[in-house]
Amino acid sequence: MAVYGIDLGTTYSCIASIDDVGRPTVLRNLEGTDTTPSVVYFESGDNVIVGAQAKDTAVLYPDNVVSLIKRDMGRDVPRAIHGFEYNPEELSAFILLKLATDAQTVTGEVARDVVITVPAYFGAAERDATRKAGRIAGLNVIDIISEPIAAAVTYGVLNPERDRTILVYDLGGGTFDTTVIALRGGHIEVICTDGDHELGGADWDSRLVEHLAERFTTEHPDAGDPLDDKQTEQQLRRDAEEAKKALTSRTQHVVRVMHGGRVASVEITRDTLEEITKDLLDRTIEITGRTLAIAREKGVEDYDDLVLVGGSTKMPAVAARLQTELGLTPRLQDPDLAVAKGAALYAFEETFRRLLMEGAQDQAEEMANRAGLSAEQQKQIAARKIKTVASRAFGIVVLNRDSQAEEVVHLVLANDELPASRSEDFFTVHDEQTSADVRVMEQAGAVPSAEPSDNNEIATGSVRVPSGKRAGWPISVTFTLDSSGLLHVTAVEKETGERLDLQVDVGGMSEDDVETSRRNLSRVQVS
Secondary structure, eight states, X not given: OOOEEEEOOSSEEEEEEEOTTSOEEEOOOTTSOSOEEOOEXXXXXXXXXXXXXXXXXXXXXXXXXXXXXXXXXXXXXXXXXXXXXXXXXXXXXXXXXXXXXXXHHHHSSOOOEEEEEEOTTOOHHHHHHXXXXXXXXXXXXXXXXXXXXXXXXXXXXXXXXXXXXXXXXXXXXXOEEEEEEEEETTEEEEEEEEEETTOSHHHHHHHHHHHHHHHHHHHOGGGOOGGGSHHHHXXXXXXXXXXXXXXXXXXXXXXXXXXXXXXXXXXXXXXXXXXXXXXXXXXXXXXXXXXXXXXXXXXXXXXXXXXXXXXGGGSHHHHHHHHHHHOOOEEEOSTTTHHHHHHHHHHHHHHHHHHHHTTOHHHHHHXXXXXXXXXXXXXHHHHOOEEEEOSSOEEEEEEOTTTOOXXXXXEEOTTOEESEEEEEEEEOOSTTOOEEXXXXXXXXXXXXXXXXXXXXXXXXXXXXXXXXXXXXXXXXEEEEEOTTSOEEEEEEETTTOOEEEEEOOGGGOOHHHHHHHHHHHTTSEEO
């Protein structure tokens, strides 16, 4: 039974599996590279290209190319292309389908059973959207796990010699997370996590794009702003990314900016890049500091390792700044591929354990033998536990009787251990009230807040109240957040047993919508 781990990244994605000696291995795409650009090009309404060719085409047909779609996961922001509207789940499904199809071509086996990773700071809505994207792509999503957990799985397997407490600093193409993880006796426990899912290497690229455009305009003030032309802007984004990568190993790089028949050769130094992006790096340090403070409250003071994950951690300024701030020597742990490898290990272990629990001993042994696992390794896998925490706070809107203002009461708090479940009684406000609205809110800012404007509404519904009841009639509300970070909410009126069950359906995308999208996308050729 082949299972796969997928790192569905903002700028690059990859897929991995376990080889015949039990090692996690990234499967190269048909273009021969380990990672695939998370870019989708609509050549026509029924022909879609994903990856490097799509990225190259963005310069010529920017209106038909979609990138950075991961930042829209969990939001209702459809894109209209060639007369069709595509939501973020569907666009992500194209990327997943490309990865799975290429993996099948390479291995000769259908890539169907997968674990998909998400940033640790993704909330319930984004995680739900990611799961649905996998289902639209025709995949069986075993689980959704956080990227730092996947990196920790890889790290723990590769460095099993002793217990360790590690800080994972994960700066990817479009998201940033920092997570404290304890490795104890083969088990993995997330202590706390924090992050920003709109902060990543793409923001460094944007600063470079602005710098290049400004330098061009200074040299050719009569040629207009290069950023007013979509094709020139896309070319600048490619040039900026290449310059950023070049400056990881060199101290200077030259970019030729062409616009309106004019050319400007702009020299960029590493010092310049670090100067114009200092505030971005400062934000990651600030978030890391918050994480360390929460860890201290939980009794964690010392760290054995600082593990860097994500391609953007290759920038020299990152390691230098972290070493200065934290006094730890950062370790680059296979930054581009560690997450996919860890997801593959996790997928393998979860499937192996499930087979044992279901009594399918023969299938479990076949799976272990195929991966070349010893009896001791099988025993370790069967016993391994992974504990994680909530990335954000979740609650409902209530009316404050004193101020008559709406406020949010959180039932699950950020960094509560998962799975988490909490019930609380709330009460009607008016006499003869016939129903009670249940508005589910998710923390939007860096810290929990009772202000509704500091939270996102992610689900809503109502439960009926028996007639003739006076104000103060109780409604019991239960929040259950599973180990994947997916939320389920119930509200029960106790006299009649009237019950409301709320699943968090992102952007109004119901289970029927998922099936409709899956059928509709089957008409599209993806390559």
